[in-house]
Amino acid sequence: MRSNEVARIAGVTVRTLRHYHALGLLPEPPRSANGYRDYAPADLARVLRIKRLASLGFPLACVGEVMAQMDADEPEGDTAADPLAELDRELEQEIARLEGQRRVIASLRAERLRPDLPVPFGQALRLLASDEDLAGLTEEEQATLVIAGHAYGAGEVAELRRVAEALEDSLAVSAIAAFKDRLKSLAADAPEEERAELTAEALEALAPLIPCFSRDNWLRPPTESELLLEEASRVGMNAAQRDVTARIERGIENLMAEHAE
């Protein structure tokens, strides 16, 4: 039989036969006078066996071993692990992985969240800001948001949700928005009194949120990701703006210390 015939009957391509030859799975048959491969029925049988094992999920690299083990009328028992069992475990893991992906996708679609942010963070964000708010962010702010999304652990996300709930029906929202506007237009050489006033205003607006903050999140040493996050959030700021944000952070820590007593 010639390549084409074997291939057609076995339901593979001629290229596949050549591939099996190259991998050593299929012995090279004798050549007829013209150089064409001259396959015997046993070769066809071997192709069928290879194809079948491959269709079960065995990598071709394993198929040779598996067939050899089968032909050696398998003493197995306990010496050789059952390749089928191992393959089955791998398939199970792979399926679990894909199902995990599908679950995430289902959450994203059901809640119409951004696919490129972790689900819990996306949910918290949805509570904190409307779509228009997010659309109005500068590029740096968007970047900070995405980094935060991946830097935040479960603790931080939980805190975000508490904050979001506290913000509902609160005057803090508009106060914080007003503060952010003023901070943006703060000149680098702003005088001391303007900085102090802005800091005080921010702390006043944030005061009702203090009970939501977790001491664990705020007082422990920051992780590498969090340092980077802070750096990212300061990218577009001038000296005065950085000064004010630093003061606010210290102020929050003081407020938390008071609140803890």
Place this chain on the structure above:
Amino acid sequence: MRSNEVARIAGVTVRTLRHYHALGLLPEPPRSANGYRDYAPADLARVLRIKRLASLGFPLACVGEVMAQMDADEPEGDTAADPLAELDRELEQEIARLEGQRRVIASLRAERLRPDLPVPFGQALRLLASDEDLAGLTEEEQATLVIAGHAYGAGEVAELRRVAEALEDSLAVSAIAAFKDRLKSLAADAPEEERAELTAEALEALAPLIPCFSRDNWLRPPTESELLLEEASRVGMNAAQRDVTARIERGIENLMAEHAE
């Protein structure tokens, strides 16, 4: 930030960053004086987005498009198909495929069948022959068996099972075994009377099985696979042996015609 820093925070390798650059997913950042890449936080954010979308199952080739579509505040609705929905369908298909493989493996393991034969054929074979019988086959016979396993359709396999059931508690088994032994030792120049005798003996042994045979399977024109199968089964035979098997086949057809009346 330098490559290593971005990579560590994003949880990828430096090589991965370079790969994203090569695919055009991540813009090349400016270089510092020494030629090192100097990443901005926005680049880190982009890496995180890419990684996230990739982890959902999007091929990297699609990730760029998906992000672009997201950034263009998605008019979608009906113009652009939801990539998440499409991805979800693909994942579903893939999972179904893998589960199919697992089901086959489960059958194989439960019934201790040869993994390189189709399950229904393996089951029928188990009914027809013991493991020792199969171990005693010549290479050509093994090859024929494997080819038959893949050439046979549901109809032939069903017939095999009927035959197997008919063979139970039947004297045909030993008669057929005796015939096979005699056929093997048949000389190429065996005289006419020996051939006729052998044919008659075989037909007599097969007679009780005739009702199991399906006219559809025997009288329709053979498929390409079946021709090959016959060729394979004749590989080791001499002229007299081929003659006898051909006579038997004709004899079976006659018996079936009689039985149909």
Place this chain on the structure above:
DNA sequence: CTTGACCCCGACGTTGCGTCATAGTTTTAA
């Protein structure tokens, strides 16, 4: 005698990076 259908071999493309190899740079320990 040509056309179309095969055969051969060799080599590149696919996917998502890992892993050298080679060469310059920066940081750190002795």
Place this chain on the structure above:
DNA sequence: TTAAAACTATGACGCAACGTCGGGGTCAAG
């Protein structure tokens, strides 16, 4: 201060399982 360790860059090969292309020989039919 210097030598070693750790980073950076580019370029290239490797993996899995073939698909596909290109160039060149073979064979049957019109």
